[in-house]
Amino acid sequence: MAQYELNLYDYWRIVKKRRWIILLTIITMLGSVAVYTNLQTPVYQSAATVKVEPALAILGLSAEQMAGGFDLYMALNTEVKIIKSALVAERTALKLKTIYTGIDEVAKAAIISSIQGKLSAERMGDTNLITITALSSDPTETAKLANMTAEVYIEKGIEDRNRRARELRQFVEYQLIDAEQKLKTSEDGLRKYTEKTRSKGIGNYIATRLLDLQARKSDLLKKYTGQHPEVQRIDQQIDSIESQMKQLPTEELELARLLREVKINEELYTLLTKRFKEAQIAEADHVQSAFVVTPATVPTKPIKPNRMMNMAVGAFMGVFLGFIFALVMENLDTSxxxxxxxxxxxxxxxxxxxxxxxxxxxxxxxxxxxxxxxxxxxxxxxxxxxxxxxxxxxxxxxxxxxxxxxxxxxxxxxxxxxxxxxxxxxxxxxxxxxxxxxxxxxxxxxxxxxxxxxxxxxxxxxxxxxxxxxxxxxxxxxxxxxxxxxxxxxxxxxxxxxxxxxxxxxxxxxxxxxxxxxxxxxxxxxxxxxxxxxxxxxxxxxxxxxxxxxxxxxxxxxxxxxxxxxxxxxxxxxxxxxxxxxxxxxxxxxxxxxxxxxxxxxxxxxxxxxxxxxxxxxxxxxxxxxxxxxx
Structure with a gap:
């Protein structure tokens, strides 16, 4: 062709002139896509949905603290990574009996890696739902793999929850024993000092009053800052009582100190006793932190290959390439x-x-x-x-x-x-x-x-x-x-x-x-x-x-x-x-x-x-x- 700008008629003329090239390209592309599609191994997909409830109550956190201080997004992303972990894949393989005792480590690693490659997990939007998706050439295996992975994950969640509850109960128990010993020691000291001095009177009252004000101040600081009028008023009362205590005889001051120590140890012992009972309840409670909302079902149709999509793409590519070939041939055509x-x-x-x-x-x-x-x-x-x-x-x-x-x-x-x-x-x-x-x-x-x-x-x-x-x-x-x-x-x-x-x-x-x-x-x-x-x-x-x-x-x-x-x-x-x-x-x-x-x-x-x-x-x-x- 001579070198000049093509108009719409020129393109139409080229299409008519090279229509057999375009048609042959379309047929070739469709045939190639059809052969490629038929040679592809079908891939089936099945998914199970689990609901995850982060086990925070065993940590002693209130609902307000959970809502304000706990990052649910981070926790659920962690659960997603656990589902896709090699540990879950290994336990799934054990349940599916694809690995067994005495299997070679290389073969075992290959099987675990294969299962990980077939599995995916992701959070559904802003919910606490996680979708576990499995891919396989066998539709039955696809559903079984997704459901078994969900089951293994739930079992692992129960194990982890019980382990955390047991560890917390043991920790609180150790702290409770120590607090009980400290309380007993402080009470014995107070008793011995009282018997020794036989001191009674204003000292006991002042010490008790000081402890009450300090406890009241602690409660207020949970809600207000140190500049709040009520907090400042209590600070003034504490300063006044401390001034009075300085004027007491030495025996009265020692008595007040011992009383305050007993009071603190009693409160700590009471708090730890409460936490210990809560930990015992949590340890005895076997409620699941995750459960299946929607189990995976056996798929009836493969997701790959998508025949309609492949043929549509093949037809489009055939038309496109055919037109390109027609233009190239027209430009290369020396007639x-x-x-x-x-x-x-x-x-x-x-x-x-x-x-x-x-x-x-x-x-x-x-x-x-x-x-x-x-x-x-x-x-x-x-x-x-x-x-x-x-x-x-x-x-x-x-x-x-x-x-x-x-x-x-x-x-x-x-x-x-x-x-x-x-x-x-x-x-x-x-x-x-x-x-x-x-x-x-x-x-x-x-x-x-x-x-x-x-x-x-x-x-x-x-x-x-x-x-x-x-x-x-x-x-x-x-x-x-x-x-x-x-x-x-x-x-x-x-x-x-x-x-x-x-x-x-x-x-x-x-x-x-x-x-x-x-x-x-x-x-x-x-x-x-x-x-x-x-x-x-x-x-x-x-x-x-x-x-x-x-x-x-x-x-x-x-x-x-x-x-x-x-x-x-x-x-x-x-x-x-x-x-x-x-x-x-x-x-x-x-x-x-x-x-x-x-x-x-x-x-x-x-x-x-x-x-x-x-x-x-x-x-x-x-x-x-x-x-x-x-x-």
Whole structure:
């Protein structure tokens, strides 16, 4: 493709042109995805949900303390990690009997790692629910693994809770024994001192009052700060009592101290006794800290592979890659497929557009490239493309009249204009195009000569059903004069052309044909003969227009030599057949020897090869013709 910006129509044209590549890519992708999906091992998923109640009551925390000082998020994340731990996986494997006593440590580690890989756990939102998910190729194993993991986790939770309760009870018990001993010691000291001093009176009252105020202050500080009026008032009372105690005798002060010590030890002993009983209750209580809310069930469908999703992705990737491949192939394709491409790339005008002509049923196979038909049948197929066999109302015939009109304004206004027709390669339709152009010129009243100068592969005479000898080569070597080798109306009627079509074709009497004649060993030497120039000079004086069918310009030097004698040379191009570099090279070879390349004729163009305006013309003309025929 030429390098220019693509518009929407260009993309649509590329899609139509490369639709088989896109379709093949889609089918390939879908087939690959289907095979890949079928080869995948199905994966089933099952999940059990457990509710976790953090066991904090055994720590002696109140509900307010639990709500304010305990991080539930952190605790539940810890539980999630416990569920996914190797310890839980090992106990699960033991219960499932996948590991046993005496198993090799390496194998044991592999089994535990495999179970961990099949399990996942996560907290459900902001709740205290944890989902335990298991994956496996066996649906029954999936549900069993999830449920067994939940069971192991709950059992481990009970063990951990009981262990913590036992440890707490033992700790409180040790503290209680120590407090009891301290209380007994302080009471014995007070008793002995009282018996010794027999002191009674104001000292006992002051000491007791001081202890009460200090206890009251401690309670208030739990609610208020030291600046609170009530706390400050108690501080003043404590200061007052302490001042009074300083004024007491030494015996009274010692008694007050002993009383205070007994009071403190009594309160500590009472508190620890309460905590010890709570710890005993917690140790005896076997309530679960976690329990199953929703057990795992055996799944009926695998979660992988997702066939619908895979096929949808495969279809999308097929369309996407197909379009990419189409664009890449279009960019890598060296052929030129649009009118705009030709004009921009070669800097030559498009003089005519010959549309693709659909054959009738009897000739469709003959026109096919893969047809097994012989040479005669192929010639018959080519002959059927002559405009003498087609109605003048068809776009195919009309395109030649348009070409003739364009050429009329491109050529000098003189008698005997010589036009050579050539192409870059073989099979582009130059012979049929030059023949039909000659017929169209004759039809409009011009005295026309069609000259077969393709001495490499002469086929024009066979299309018209004429004899090859004598012909052009006889004239050049001097064995014949050109009037002796000219074929006219009589020859057409005696040829293999259909007589009715010939007689009904207007202007057929204006057409004359000179065939190739015998094939020389070296056509280049023949065309370099001065006789060719002399013969063409004579023909210019006799005919209004001379049309020369030449061999491909890139394969042979003949068109370069003949084209130098012509007023204009025309390149025939069949869309998409010849690489653009080849077409450009053919044009350059002609211009390098000063051949006047007047333009390009696009041959065998379909609607998908045309720009929108040309396609619109093609269908509009065809529609007009059909409507007219139906009137």
């Amino acid at each position: 030129i497929g649009t009118i705009e491409d030709v004009e921009k790339y070669l800097s030559l005008p498009v003089l005519g557009i010959i549309p693709h002509m659909e054959p009738d049923g009897s000739r469709k196979k003959l026109w096919s490239k893969s047809s097994p038909a012989g040479p005669e049948q192929r010639i018959d197929a080519l002959r059927s493309k002559l405009i003498v066999y087609h109605s003048a109302k068809t776009p195919f015939v009309e395109s030649y009249h348009t070409l003739r009109t364009n050429m009329k304004f491109s050529l000098p206004k003189e008698k005997g204009n010589i036009i050579s027709f050539t192409s870059a390669g073989i099979g582009e339709g130059k012979t049929i195009t030059s023949s039909n152009f000659a017929l169209a010129s004759a039809q409009c009243g011009m005295k026309t000569l069609l000259l077969e100068a393709d001495l490499r592969r002469p086929i024009l005479h066979r299309i018209f059903g004429l004899k090859k000898d004598p012909g052009l080569t006889d004239c050049i070597i001097g064995t014949k004069k050109w009037p002796e080798v000219v074929n006219g109306m009589t020859d057409f009627l005696m040829s293999e052309l259909n007589m009715d079509n010939v007689l009904q074709f207007p202007g057929i009497e204006n057409l004359k044909i000179i065939t190739s004649g015998p094939i020389p060993p070296n056509p280049v030497d023949l065309f370099n003969s001065p006789q060719l120039s002399r013969i063409l000079g004579e023909l210019k004086n006799e005919f209004d227009i001379i049309i020369i069918d030449c061999p491909p310009a890139l394969l042979f030097a003949d068109p370069l030599i003949v084209g130098a004698h012509a007023n204009a040379s025309i390149l025939i191009y069949k869309a998409g057949r010849v690489p653009r570099a080849v077409l450009k090279r053919a044009k350059d070879q002609l211009t390098n020897v000063k051949v006047n390349v007047a333009g390009i004729i696009l041959n065998d163009i379909t609607s998908s090869d045309m720009e929108p305006q040309y396609g619109y013309y093609y269908y509009s003309y065809k529609y007009y013709e059909n409507r007219k025929n139906n009137v």
